[in-house]
Amino acid sequence: MSSELLDVTGAVGNRLAAPAAGARSAGNTGGGTANTGVQVANVSKSFGPEGAKTLVLDDVSLSIHAGEFVSVIGPSGCGKSTLLKVIAGLSDADDGAVTIDGKTVASATKGKMIGLVPQSPALLPWRTVLENVTLPITVNPKANAGRTLRDPQEILESFGLGHAINKYPSQLSGGMQQRAAIARAFVFDPSVLLMDEPFSALDEMNRDQQRLGLLDFWQTNRKTVLFVTHSVPEAIMLSDRIIVMAAHPGRIADVIDVDLPRPRDADVYATDEFRDLEGAVRTSLQSVMEKKYV
Numbered sequence: 634m635s636s637e638l639l640d641v642t643g644a645v646g647n648r649l650a651a652p653a654a655g656a657r658s659a660g661n662t663g664g665g666t667a668n669t670g671v672q673v674a675n676v677s678k679s680f681g682p683e684g685a686k687t688l689v690l691d692d693v694s695l696s697i698h699a700g701e702f703v704s705v706i707g708p709s710g711c712g713k714s715t716l717l718k719v720i721a722g723l724s725d726a727d728d729g730a731v732t733i734d735g736k737t738v739a740s741a742t743k744g745k746m747i748g749l750v751p752q753s754p755a756l757l758p759w760r761t762v763l764e765n766v767t768l769p770i771t772v773n774p775k776a777n778a779g780r781t782l783r784d785p786q787e788i789l790e791s792f793g794l795g796h797a798i799n800k801y802p803s804q805l806s807g808g809m810q811q812r813a814a815i816a817r818a819f820v821f822d823p824s825v826l827l828m829d830e831p832f833s834a835l836d837e838m839n840r841d842q843q844r845l846g847l848l849d850f851w852q853t854n855r856k857t858v859l860f861v862t863h864s865v866p867e868a869i870m871l872s873d874r875i876i877v878m879a880a881h882p883g884r885i886a887d888v889i890d891v892d893l894p895r896p897r898d899a900d901v902y903a904t905d906e907f908r909d910l911e912g913a914v915r916t917s918l919q920s921v922m923e924k925k926y927v
């Protein structure tokens with residue numbers, strides 16, 4: 634599928650889907666499949682011409698349980714985005730398998746079970762916020778038969794954008810635009826959300842605000858989430874587990890459980906438990922950077 638279509642709808646798979654009314658936290662599973670989450674089994678991926686290939690993902694295996702929020706962190710170039718693209722079906726693995734709620738990626742994308750939030754919001758400038766977020770519902774309405782749809786206006790209000798629904802993207806701050814892009818992904822109620830550094834373009838204050846907004850929304854609208862980030866506090870605040878990747882080749886070096894109670898809010902930052910976890914993640918990253926991990 635074209636990246637343009639992906640960008641403007643937030644759905645991986647095709648001419649978009651749509652959610653309206655009746656929040657179903659489990660999400661659409663593309664036809665009666667149980668929510669079993671994401672399974673990545675022995676995935677390898679290389680880039681480059683035959684004879685000069687670079688191994689980017691080396692035998693990566695992980696499970697994300699249904700409704701679990703998992704972050705991936707690691708040095709630049711370790712393959713975080715590549716892993717996310719393989720799970721999204723935007724890039725094929727050379728070896729291994731990925732299943733989404735028990736279905737192949739091809740089947741999951743066809744059933745519009747996967748939502749993607751890219752680094753930049755990619756809203757259509759000539760459409761209002763509401764029209765952008767409604768796009769997944771209006772494109773190819775036939776494909777929405779049997780889906781649980783969410784009410785775009787209600788979701789925008791939940792994201793604190795109720796006052797901005799009739800504004801154009803250019804009238805919004807960067808943070809508000811990215812919030813609209815996240816709302817757009819929730820609106821067609823996918824089973825799995827893949828987020829690739831959605832807040833990386835924002836300044837720290839704005840970033841923290843958006844992060845807390847996402848946390849708040851996700852805690853009442855649980856989805857299976859894989860979230861790529863470079864920010865340790867962000868990974869801890871949002872996640873149930875943090876996967877630390879090593880580079881050259883990209884592989885899983887460490888998995889850290891984030892056993893902070895939920896629901897969480899900004900007060901968590903000041904707790905000893907948060908600081909301990911921050912120390913643990915930074916130590917793990919340091920090991921990876923120093924290539925202590927073999």
Ligand SMILES: Nc1ncnc2c1ncn2[C@@H]1O[C@H](COP(=O)(O)OP(=O)(O)OP(=O)(O)O)[C@@H](O)[C@H]1O
Pocket residue numbers: 680681689707708709710711712713714715716
């Ligand atoms: N389409 C491609 N063709 C060739 N090489 C690629 C392609 N996509 C990614 N790579 C290479 O694969 C490696 C991993 O890239 P990837 O973007 O997955 O890393 P990352 O961990 O997400 O990096 P960053 O944190 O900087 O965004 C890099 O060396 C990159 O240059």
